Amino acid sequence: MRQRLPLEPVQRLFHAQIGPGATFGLTEIDGEDLWLCTTCGRCPERCPRDVKQIESGVALRRMANLYDVYPKTAKPLRSIRGSLISEGNSLSGERGKRGAWADGMAVPAFSADMEILYYPGCYPSFDPRMKKVARATADILNKAGVNFGILGEKESCCGESIRKTGAEELFVKLAKDNIKTFIDQGVKKILVSSPHCYHTFKNEYPDFMVHFEIVHISQYLFELVKAGRLDISKAYEKKIAYHDPCYLGRHNKIFDEPREVLKSVPGIEFLELSESRMESLCCGGGGGRVWMETEKDERFGALRLQQALDTGAEELVTCCPYCITMFEDSRITMEIEDKIVIKDITEIIQAVI
Amino acid sequence: MDTERIQNLKEGLADGDFGDVMVVGGGISGIQASLDLATAGFKVYLVDKSPTIGGHMSQLDKTFPTNDCSMCIESPKFIECNRHPNIEILTYTEIAGVEGEAGNFSVTLVKKPRYIDENKCTGCTACVEYCPINYPDPFNQNISDNKAIHIFFAQAVPLVTYIDDTCLYLKEGKCRLCERICTADAIDFLQKPEKTTVKVGAVILSPGIDAFDPRVQAEYRYGTFANVVTSLDYERLLCATGPYEGEILRATDKKHPHNIAWIQCVGSRRVTPGENSYCSGVCCTYTQKQVILTKDHDADAKCTIFHNDIRSFGKDFERFYQRTAALPDVHFIRSYANIVREDSATGNITVRYSTPNDGVKEEEFDMVVLSVGLTPPAGMKDLAKMFGVELNAHGFCQTNPTNPMQSSRKGVFISGAFAGPMDIPESVLSASGAGSLCGELLDYQRGELARSRVYPLERDVMAEEPRVGVYVCHCGANIGRVVGIPSTVEYALSLPNVVHAEDSLFICSTEAAQRLADSIKEKGLNRVVVAACTPRTHEPCSGTPCVRPASTSIFSNLPISGNIVPGCIPRKPKPPPKRPRT
Ligand SMILES: Cc1cc2nc3c(=O)[nH]c(=O)nc-3n(C[C@H](O)[C@H](O)[C@H](O)COP(=O)(O)OP(=O)(O)OC[C@H]3O[C@@H](n4cnc5c(N)ncnc54)[C@H](O)[C@@H]3O)c2cc1C
Ligand code: SF4
Ligand code: SF4
Ligand code: SF4
Ligand code: SF4
Ligand code: SF4
Numbered sequence: 047m048r049q050r051l052p053l054e055p056v057q058r059l060f061h062a063q064i065g066p067g068a069t070f071g072l073t074e075i076d077g078e079d080l081w082l083c084t085t086c087g088r089c090p091e092r093c094p095r096d097v098k099q100i101e102s103g104v105a106l107r108r109m110a111n112l113y114d115v116y117p118k119t120a121k122p123l124r125s126i127r128g129s130l131i132s133e134g135n136s137l138s139g140e141r142g143k144r145g146a147w148a149d150g151m152a153v154p155a156f157s158a159d160m161e162i163l164y165y166p167g168c169y170p171s172f173d174p175r176m177k178k179v180a181r182a183t184a185d186i187l188n189k190a191g192v193n194f195g196i197l198g199e200k201e202s203c204c205g206e207s208i209r210k211t212g213a214e215e216l217f218v219k220l221a222k223d224n225i226k227t228f229i230d231q232g233v234k235k236i237l238v239s240s241p242h243c244y245h246t247f248k249n250e251y252p253d254f255m256v257h258f259e260i261v262h263i264s265q266y267l268f269e270l271v272k273a274g275r276l277d278i279s280k281a282y283e284k285k286i287a288y289h290d291p292c293y294l295g296r297h298n299k300i301f302d303e304p305r306e307v308l309k310s311v312p313g314i315e316f317l318e319l320s321e322s323r324m325e326s327l328c329c330g331g332g333g334g335r336v337w338m339e340t341e342k343d344e345r346f347g348a349l350r351l352q353q354a355l356d357t358g359a360e361e362l363v364t365c366c367p368y369c370i371t372m373f374e375d376s377r378i379t380m381e382i383e384d385k386i387v388i389k390d391i392t393e394i395i396q397a398v399i
Numbered sequence: 400m401d402t403e404r405i406q407n408l409k410e411g412l413a414d415g416d417f418g419d420v421m422v423v424g425g426g427i428s429g430i431q432a433s434l435d436l437a438t439a440g441f442k443v444y445l446v447d448k449s450p451t452i453g454g455h456m457s458q459l460d461k462t463f464p465t466n467d468c469s470m471c472i473e474s475p476k477f478i479e480c481n482r483h484p485n486i487e488i489l490t491y492t493e494i495a496g497v498e499g500e501a502g503n504f505s506v507t508l509v510k511k512p513r514y515i516d517e518n519k520c521t522g523c524t525a526c527v528e529y530c531p532i533n534y535p536d537p538f539n540q541n542i543s544d545n546k547a548i549h550i551f552f553a554q555a556v557p558l559v560t561y562i563d564d565t566c567l568y569l570k571e572g573k574c575r576l577c578e579r580i581c582t583a584d585a586i587d588f589l590q591k592p593e594k595t596t597v598k599v600g601a602v603i604l605s606p607g608i609d610a611f612d613p614r615v616q617a618e619y620r621y622g623t624f625a626n627v628v629t630s631l632d633y634e635r636l637l638c639a640t641g642p643y644e645g646e647i648l649r650a651t652d653k654k655h656p657h658n659i660a661w662i663q664c665v666g667s668r669r670v671t672p673g674e675n676s677y678c679s680g681v682c683c684t685y686t687q688k689q690v691i692l693t694k695d696h697d698a699d700a701k702c703t704i705f706h707n708d709i710r711s712f713g714k715d716f717e718r719f720y721q722r723t724a725a726l727p728d729v730h731f732i733r734s735y736a737n738i739v740r741e742d743s744a745t746g747n748i749t750v751r752y753s754t755p756n757d758g759v760k761e762e763e764f765d766m767v768v769l770s771v772g773l774t775p776p777a778g779m780k781d782l783a784k785m786f787g788v789e790l791n792a793h794g795f796c797q798t799n800p801t802n803p804m805q806s807s808r809k810g811v812f813i814s815g816a817f818a819g820p821m822d823i824p825e826s827v828l829s830a831s832g833a834g835s836l837c838g839e840l841l842d843y844q845r846g847e848l849a850r851s852r853v854y855p856l857e858r859d860v861m862a863e864e865p866r867v868g869v870y871v872c873h874c875g876a877n878i879g880r881v882v883g884i885p886s887t888v889e890y891a892l893s894l895p896n897v898v899h900a901e902d903s904l905f906i907c908s909t910e911a912a913q914r915l916a917d918s919i920k921e922k923g924l925n926r927v928v929v930a931a932c933t934p935r936t937h938e939p940c941s942g943t944p945c946v947r948p949a950s951t952s953i954f955s956n957l958p959i960s961g962n963i964v965p966g967c968i969p970r971k972p973k974p975p976p977k978r979p980r981t
Pocket of ligand 4: 515521522585
């Protein structure tokens with residue numbers, strides 16, 4: 047009795063029958079289906095009936111959490127939760143080393159008199175590939191003369207993705223920890239690298255009656271460029287395609303700023319992927335899927351890389367730690383490392399200033 | 400009949416002093432409201448922004464659930480309006496401003512230049528023939544072309560041309576061919592928008608609906624895949640006066656489609672941006688009507704309907720659905736459907752849909768019809784503001800829940816689909832309702848401005864030798880398809896006492912009615928036979944011209960009527976109308 051959604055193209059891999067199925071008690075809470083959704087937001091965007099697929103899917107995952115039943119692919123979530131509880135990050139890194147990505151750079155600890163707090167999030171703090179992005183960001187901020195600081199070990203995971211796996215209490219704990227720190231430190235404006243941090247700070251933290259000013263790095267770069275605070279002195283002679291991260295684009299409607307920043311760099315030949323903006327195809331890393339294994343031929347990342355190759359791009363540029371992680375992964379499994387390079391938007395700007 | 404009623408009313412209200420109503424929107428609803436009010440003794444201004452009255456009903460082929468010919472029912476009412484001494488029709492006219500209050504509104508109107516002197520143009524269409532500019536015909540949903548100068552449709556009221564802004568002279572100052580052709584000296588390129596102010600005691604707003612434009616969602620592929628059409632396009636394709644004279648043809652290869660799909664709820668019952676969350680109420684049933692008519696055109700056609708559930712709103716609609724579903728090779732499938740692909744070689748369209756047991760399926764069709772919903776017509780925010788009425792969240796008029804003809808403003812009443820999606824019977828019903836409310840408001844001033852219709856004295860023809868005239872109507876192709884019109888005319892001529900017989904494309908058009916009247920006089924007829932649709936709908940249009948010139952007392956009713964349109968047969972057979980004694 048499976049009724050599948052007749053929409054392109056995600057249905058070929060995943061299926062939106064989970065939420066609607068749940069309405070009729072058809073979804074097995076110990077099955078794999080429950081965990082397939084990356085919460086990319088395409089279903090709710092297209093559903094003519096306003097069925098809240100993401101909310102209903104997450105509600106089911108909460109039940110799975112309650113009974114502690116996880117199918118094979120969702121098993122790693124147990125240790126992720128453990129790491130988040132004990133160390134405040136999802137990568138089993140030591141809390142004390144959260145600020146270590148900035149070692150050797152002029153990146154001060156945040157103080158209340160500073161203009162802005164830079165909050166890199168878990169992946170840019172601990173993941174070797176993503177640390178480069180955190181460093182590129184700090185480098186740009188320094189060159190632009192931005193008065194900023196970081197929280198280092200006082201920073202905790204924003205909790206966005208673990209919440210999507212149904213761990214509501216853990217999310218509340220992480221959010222409260224962060225909010226307490228932000229208030230104690232006198233934070234008003236927060237710059238984030240990840241669209242996921244952006245989303246939860248901007249749209250979910252206000253449930254705790256706090257309202258910080260949140261900017262994503264792509265927006266901030268746009269402001270810096272517009273204000274002439276960045277001296278773009280070099281050309282970037284490459285064909286690049288831009289991937290809209292789901293939580294930046296579809297969920298928060300930030301489409302133009304990253305494009306404008308890239309287009310402001312001389313030499314760049316800017317290409318659009320066949321599915322872009324509202325139609326962007328997910329990297330496969332949202333909703334906690336970044337922590338779970340996906341069958342090789344079911345990976346969105348691979349489809350997306352193929353779309354990038356199809357445009358003839360030499361580099362696929364985006365601005366989300368999960369997207370970069372997923373794409374780097376598929377780039378290796380697809381054996382196309384010589385054909386395409388994955389870049390964060392900050393890495394491009396860093397190269398031209 | 401009108402005369403008597405008006406006369407009676409006038410006598411009853413001898414001390415009435417004033418009575419004016421403006422009806423904005425001349426669709427079926429506005430027409431009905433005007434007729435009711437005018438006959439009740441009020442002077443009515445019927446305003447429409449389009450070059451003719453008629454609204455959407457004039458574009459429909461047949462109407463559910465009786466599948467009567469739409470124009471056969473509506474056009475007699477055009478003529479009745481046109482002839483009514485108490486109705487002033489102002490077409491191609493828009494509202495520019497409103498002042499005052501209930502009982503004393505002052506409405507400013509702007510008449511757009513049609514570059515034709517309405518009083519001089521005879522509707523001969525000679526100019527149309529010579530005009531060199533073809534442009535997509537809005538009446539036929541832009542499927543076929545018309546000329547820059549043309550009459551909106553054959554039964555238009557007023558039956559005069561208008562010049563579109565694609566005209567060579569208006570655009571580039573060249574041509575003026577039409578001016579030289581027109582022997583009536585009716586073309587007037589010097590016309591400018593004309594402002595007038597009309598004082599009325601009450602207003603009825605009946606601007607109706609627009610059909611939902613599926614271009615707002617790229618996924619409907621309307622405008623990108625040529626063989627995806629809207630249901631309104633399809634009405635025109637079905638119609639004898641349509642772009643291909645009643646042949647259902649595909650845009651790509653002008654071939655008959657045999658395998659057709661309908662997708663329902665296009666633009667309705669959807670919360671996606673640009674679409675509407677309400678049910679449009681009419682599209683389930685008009686889709687079934689179109690399926691039945693398609694099967695009439697081509698008995699072997701395969702018809703597939705993708706729906707969300709069938710909503711049979713009105714009386715007999717469920718039976719109508721059952722009747723449709725029971726036809727051979729008609730398939731109702733409950734699923735949202737997605738148009739995915741066009742075959743570039745064949746022009747065929749692939750639709751993807753879901754099934755309860757076999758997962759997602761794809762199927763190819765020759766043509767896909769989008770059953771579009773109804774939306775508030777363009778420009779309603781401005782209109783509502785001018786009249787000081789509130790709109791609801793959907794953009795339709797906010798009406799009083801206990802009196803759906805009442806708006807939020809005293810003296811402004813609502814009729815027809817502007818109050819929210821509704822079908823023709825309901826539009827007519829609310830028109831009469833709104834008319835009564837106006838009557839109630841303006842009762843004290845009824846009759847002042849009303850004029851009664853003056854007929855020539857009737858002449859007793861009982862003793863005269865019968866001189867019979869026979870008029871056989873093609874009704875476009877409705878009758879022509881079934882009855883051999885030329886041979887009928889010929890046969891009629893061979894009958895005793897028949898001194899004249901002729902055919903007519905639409906006997907109900909203003910032009911034909913005039914010709915009928917003229918020939919009665921010219922040929923000295925004293926008996927008239929009109930073979931056309933049911934006498935009930937046509938009595939006012941053919942009956943009146945008969946009375947006028949013939950001045951006979953016995954033939955003040957349509958003497959014989961055909962009932963020869965299959966769709967026009969009244970559902971309960973009536974005793975045959977009285978035959979004239981010949
Ligand atoms: C494809 C299709 C098929 C249908 N089939 C059927 C059917 O079989 N049976 C049935 O019962 N119903 C059918 N309907 C519904 C039917 O068309 C409506 O019920 C009917 O037209 C409503 O009449 P109305 O007079 O309220 O509005 P309309 O017919 O929309 O007339 C409104 C008039 O107002 C004028 N107007 C608009 N705005 C202004 C303005 N600002 N100033 C001056 N004038 C203005 C317009 O020019 C128009 O002449 C169908 C609808 C569609 C779309
Ligand atoms: S991943 Fe996106 S498309 Fe797939 S089920 Fe979740 S919201 Fe829908
Ligand atoms: S109506 Fe919405 S939830 Fe249901 S199948 Fe369609 S898109 Fe999915
Ligand atoms: S404008 Fe002149 S030529 Fe054209 S239809 Fe009218 S009368 Fe005939
Ligand atoms: S002047 Fe305009 S309307 Fe007249 S014939 Fe020329 S193009 Fe046609
Ligand atoms: S009448 Fe039928 S087709 Fe139209 S919106 Fe309602 S349910 Fe859909």
